[in-house]
Amino acid sequence: DAGVTQSPTHLIKTRGQHVTLRCSPISGHKSVSWYQQVLGQGPQFIFQYYEKEERGRGNFPDRFSARQFPNYSSELNVNALLLGDSALYLCASSLGLAGPAYNEQFFGPGTRLTVL
Amino acid sequence: EDQVTQSPEALRLQEGESSSLNCSYTVSGLRGLFWYRQDPGKGPEFLFTLYSAGEEKEKERLKATLTKKESFLHITAPKPEDSATYLCAVQAGNNFNKFYFGSGTKLNVKP
Numbered sequence: 560d561a562g563v564t565q566s567p568t569h570l571i572k573t574r575g576q577h578v579t580l581r582c583s584p585i586s587g588h589k590s591v592s593w594y595q596q597v598l599g600q601g602p603q604f605i606f607q608y609y610e611k612e613e614r615g616r617g618n619f620p621d622r623f624s625a626r627q628f629p630n631y632s633s634e635l636n637v638n639a640l641l642l643g644d645s646a647l648y649l650c651a652s653s654l655g656l657a658g659p660a661y662n663e664q665f666f667g668p669g670t671r672l673t674v675l
Numbered sequence: 676e677d678q679v680t681q682s683p684e685a686l687r688l689q690e691g692e693s694s695s696l697n698c699s700y701t702v703s704g705l706r707g708l709f710w711y712r713q714d715p716g717k718g719p720e721f722l723f724t725l726y727s728a729g730e731e732k733e734k735e736r737l738k739a740t741l742t743k744k745e746s747f748l749h750i751t752a753p754k755p756e757d758s759a760t761y762l763c764a765v766q767a768g769n770n771f772n773k774f775y776f777g778s779g780t781k782l783n784v785k786p
Binding site for chain 1 (some may be wrong): 724
């Protein structure tokens with residue numbers, strides 16, 4: 560079975576540009592979460608979506624936005640890129656929101672974003 | 676404020692030398708504590724979920740335990756292939772849609 564997939568694998572952008580990252584969850588999973596991981600740190604929560612609705616938001620500026628599509632795939636958009644946005648962006652999927660096993664998150668390989 | 680702290684930051688072991696990693700947490704209403712393994716440049720790989728104090732789970736050389744304030748990941752007779760960063764995360768009851776991660780413990784097992 561296919562796990563969580565993300566595209567692209569790597570991306571290089573310059574300051575001020577816009578970027579879109581994509582994620583496809585495990586088949587049957589309805590929830591997708593996005594995380595930012597800076598080198599040497601644990602993942603920091605950005606968003607969670609369930610059934611196309613935003614269900615959680617971390618402490619990130621409005622330059623960060625996301626959406627979930629009817630097939631449960633998701634996009635993360637970042638506007639006006641800053642050097643500090645350089646990081647590994649991770650997508651995780653789960654069956655649902657709460658309850659044993661429903662909230663276990665499975666991660667994709669990530670997208671490495673470099674902002675120059 | 677919800678917080679997760681992992682220790683030590685880094686751990687070097689000889690092959691076969693057992694040890695434990697610690698994850699202490701301060702959250703309002705723990706819904707679940709999760710352990711992940713992460714290899715360099717890759718996404719975290721799910722290992723265990725613990726839901727209540729006293730719970731234990733095992734997988735090969737790894738055993739995870741949970742108390743009301745912390746969790747331990749015990750590694751028995753590690754092998755070089757166990758070298759990775761081990762992350763713990765908690766899901767809090769007051770914001771169950773959010774996972775809080777620690778900074779991880781980087782484990783290096785030498786042959």
